[in-house]
Amino acid sequence: MISIQSVSHQYTSGHQLQFADWQVNNGEQWLLLGQSGSGKTTLLHILTGLLTPTHGKVKIGDTDLYSLSSKKLDAFRGQQIGIVFQKPHLIKSLNITENLLLAQSFAGLPNNKKRVEEVLDSLNMLPKKNAYPQELSQGQLQRVTIARAVINKPTLLIADEPTSSLDDKNAEAVLALLKEQSTLNQATLVVATHDKRVKDAFTLTYTLS
Template sequence: MLSLKLAAVRHRYGAQTVLSVERFEAAVGEHWLVLGPSGCGKTTLLHVIAGLLRPSEGEVEVAGQALAALSGAALDRWRGRVVGIALQAQHLVPHLSVRDNLRIAQYLAREPQDDARVAETLGALGVADKAARKPSELSHGERQRVAIARAVVNRPKLLLADEPTANLDDDSAARAVDLLTEQAQSQGATLIVATHDARVKAKFGHTLRLGAP
C-alpha cells in the first residue's frame, strides 16, 4: 500500500524552479532518506508533502488523500493528525514546559488532550523526567528528543524530519536517526528524512537523491 505518491511535482519561486520531482512513491512503513546538496529543494519537498506549501504543479497524495482536494483549514487539520514534523531547529515554544509543548500538538491538531499519551511518548524518548522543565533548561540532545516526541505524539502516519543530524557529532547523529527510525517503526509510520549528511545513509533502505533542479 502506498503511503506517499508524488507525480510530476514542481515548485517555482518566480521564474526559479526550486523543486522538481518526476516520481516518488513510498510504501507504508518504509524509511526513506532524501539526499542532496544544500539548495536542491529537500526542505521544499518536505513542506510540499506536509501540505505547508502547494506545489506550482503536480500531484501529491498522502495515505490515499490528494492534498489538492483539501483546502485551507481542512488541510491544516489533516496535517496536525496525519503528519509529524521534526524541524531542523527543533523549535520548542520557549515559555511552555516540555509537557505543554506536547499538549499543544494535541490541542492544535484538535486531538483529545491525553496526558497519559504525553507521558508515554516522553517516556519512549527517555525524557519523562524532564516533563515539567522549560526547553531552555534542557541539553541540546534532550531538546531534540522532545522535538521528536512532539512530532510523534499524535501517532502520525507520516513522520518527516528535516536535517535531524545538523551540527551533531557522529554518535549524536547516529542516535538521532535511531530515535526517528525506532519511533517510526513503533508507530508503523512512514519515515522521510531529508539531509545532506551522508553519514546516516547506511541506516536507510530507500534513498531519493535530489539534484539541482
C-alpha cells in the first residue's frame, strides 16, 4: 500500500502546494491528473523519494520514505520504484542488455541475465537485446524504458507524461503496455498526465487542482 498523509510542500520561492490524502492499494492502477503547474511533477518527486516534503508522511508498504537515510532511500528507490520518464535516458555506449544490467547494479542487486531476457521477451524486444539505443526506433526505445522500470520488480511503477509526445495509436499502445507490465510484475501503477486522451483508460483518478 502507498499512502500520503497531510503532505504539503513549500518551495524556497514561497510557492506552496497542498496534496489531499491519498491511499493506493497494492496492484491498483491510478491516473494522476492535473493542469500544467498544478503540482504533478512535485508530487511524483515526493512519491519517489526525490523531494522531501515540507510537511506530511509518505509510506510505501511499511516504509516511511523520509525516515530513511539518503543511502537507504537510494537503494529503496532502485529496488521498489520503477520510473518511466518521457524521454528514454539510456546510456548510448551500452547495449540494451547492458543498460538493463546496470539498472540492477544501481539498485544494489546482483546481475540476473535471465530476468533481463524475461522482461525483454515480455515486451517483444528480445531480438534487440544486443542492439544499441541509437539503433532503435522511438517506439522500441519506449519499450526499453518500460523494461528498465520493471526490471527490479518494483512495488510501484510510475510514468510521467508517457503519452504527451505520441500520436493516438502509439499513446494507446504505451498505456496498454504499462498496464500489462504492472499486472505482470504485480506493481501498483501511477500515470501522471495532462493528456485527456488517457482519461478513459483508468477508473481510479487522483486529481490535482
